[in-house]
Amino acid sequence: MNRARILPDSDLAESLASFAREIREFAEDKLLPHARRIDEEGGFRRECVDEFAQAGLLAGPIAKENGGAGWNSLQMAIAHEEIGAVCGNSRGFLAVHCGLVAMCLEAFASREQIDRVMPRLLSGENIGCFALTEEEAGSDVASLQCRADKDGDGYRLTGKKIWITNGGLADLAIVFATVDPSAGRKGITAFLLPTDREGLRRERMPGKELGHRGSDHAELIFDGMRAEADEVIGAAGEGFAIAMGGLQAGRISVAAGAVGIHRAALQLSTEFLEKREQFGKPLASFQMLQERLADMYVELLAARQLVHRCARRRDAGIETLSDLAAAKLYATEAAARAAEQAVMLHGSRGYSSAHPPERLLRDIFGLRIYEGTSMIQKLILARDLLG
Ligand SMILES: Cc1cc2nc3c(=O)[nH]c(=O)nc-3n(C[C@H](O)[C@H](O)[C@H](O)COP(=O)(O)OP(=O)(O)OC[C@H]3O[C@@H](n4cnc5c(N)ncnc54)[C@H](O)[C@@H]3O)c2cc1C
Structure with a gap:
């Protein structure tokens, strides 16, 4: 190839x-x-x-x-x-x-x-680690219920975070809690906290994940954990904007990571079709399969251009929410299509963990979900378009 x-x-x-x-x-x-x-x-x-x-x-x-x-x-x-x-x-x-x-x-x-x-x-x-998601607050971040109650100069945190990547291993956590549950997003406050303090318990996420199985995903359970006043990031009530700003920085990695998965799926598929022979010739000689490689290839180039465009606009200080939403949406969905094709093109080998395509397919699901699902990226794009 x-x-x-x-x-x-x-x-x-x-x-x-x-x-x-x-x-x-x-x-x-x-x-x-x-x-x-x-x-x-x-x-x-x-x-x-x-x-x-x-x-x-x-x-x-x-x-x-x-x-x-x-x-x-x-x-x-x-x-x-x-x-x-x-x-x-x-x-x-x-x-x-x-x-x-x-x-x-x-x-x-x-x-x-x-x-x-x-x-x-x-x-x-x-x-x-970055602890935002809760049982009842996933896409709807503003509805989070983890509480930060005033306690002298500082606060006491009570509530539970779920699906926190690096959560079991982390020494430091950015934790989002509300100082006023009735204030919606205006009550959300960000804290920078050590994870070895009394009042915090950590547990592995229950169940076996579809993908990212070599990652650490944990629940963080706060039971009156003390947070000092100088552990508030920014000011009380600024946490929602901080969460959104943090996600902007992370999403470029997710979009670029999807391009990586896409590229791996295309490389593995091309090499496999060149090597594997059926009906007396390499699979790569069948036009029906060539078409699939061509589609994966064009979508790879398009996805990478969207990600690089977004990065360049950020570097120029003119990035909008939509730039990143378009890059994350397209790159993750195109990579999912490519990973699915890679599994299919590998036949039975695509179905086994002895070969990488099935891992790519399982992992890409995570990228489509975290840091704003594909549907949420579409909402951002549609809102922008509709003004
Ligand atoms: C592998 C992995 C790692 C993660 N790491 C972290 C982490 O480090 N820190 C952290 O805080 N969180 C983390 N998360 C959580 C992740 O950010 C949330 O799972 C994600 O935001 C979606 O929330 P939810 O799972 O509650 O789904 P929900 O919000 O309940 O959504 C369920 C479905 O409804 C759709 N939906 C929701 N609202 C709308 C709407 N208005 N319009 C259309 N469709 C909608 C969604 O797209 C989705 O398909 C992680 C999740 C995974 C899977």
């Missing part, structure tokens, strides 16, 4: 193409050997955090004045496509730790809070 055709390199300036190659080599060397095992055995591979730190992936998207490498959004998208093409679990960790936590803090936390936690997040000594 002509692999160069599906890589981003030829559309990038040489400095960015060589940046992509470096991350690709890292991903294929350090992450690929474990990708199938961690999916089959379940549970997060802690060593990958140190590997990410050493390779500069944790500090990458953080500004230099905050101890990071100062990547722009396009670099982050390129890096997360490369990681996503190899291991959805590792890319999911990065989206949360870097996007939802470190980048969210960078945008909204005080100087003192950033100085207190950023060095440990960027070195990988500490892991971060």
Whole structure:
């Protein structure tokens, strides 16, 4: 196969193409050997955090004045496509730790809070999680019920968060709770909290996940956990805007990760069709199957362009909510179509965990759901269009 055709390199300036190659080599060397095992055995591979730190992936998207490498959004998208093409679990960790936590803090936390936690997040000594979702508050974030009751100078948190990626392992959590349940989104407040404090219990999510089985998903149960006044991010009542801002940073990783899954599905399918013979010739010679590769290929190029367009607009300071919604919606849905085709094109092999396509298909479901489902992205787009 002509692999160069599906890589981003030829559309990038040489400095960015060589940046992509470096991350690709890292991903294929350090992450690929474990990708199938961690999916089959379940549970997060802690060593990958140190590997990410050493390779500069944790500090990458953080500004230099905050101890990071100062990547722009396009670099982050390129890096997360490369990681996503190899291991959805590792890319999911990065989206949360870097996007939802470190980048969210960078945008909204005080100087003192950033100085207190950023060095440990960027070195990988500490892991971060972002605790927003509740049983009754999924897409409808503003209806969250986790309470932060005033207690002297600080607060006491009561309630339960679910589906929190990195939640069982995290040392630090951004937690969203309401200081006034009757105030809707205006009561939501963001806290930066350690996870080893009395009053917090953590449990693995019940059941076996469809995808992202090598990730850590937990419930966080708050039972009067103390939060100090200087642990509020921004001011009381600003949490909804902080949650939305954090999700904006994470979604670019999700969209780019979907492009990675899409690319992997196309590469695996092309190589398989070239190698596998039926009816006396390679499957790749059948036009009905060639058409499927062509469709996957065009959708891959389109998805990547939407993601890069969004990253470039963010770097230029002109990004809108719709840019990201279009990129996440299209990239995740197109990758789902590609992963399904990959399973089908591999025949019985596509049906077994001994081959990667079924893992791609299971993982992509997660990307279509978290950080705003595909339907929610459509609502954002339609609202924008309708004014
Ligand atoms: C693998 C994984 C990792 C996650 N990690 C985190 C994390 O780290 N932190 C965190 O806080 N959360 C996390 N989540 C939770 C995730 O963000 C939510 O699952 C998601 O926002 C959807 O919420 P819900 O599951 O409650 O679905 P619901 O909101 O109940 O939606 C159910 C269905 O209804 C649709 N729907 C809802 N409202 C509308 C509407 N107005 N119009 C049309 N359709 C609608 C949805 O699209 C969906 O199809 C994770 C979830 C998964 C699966």
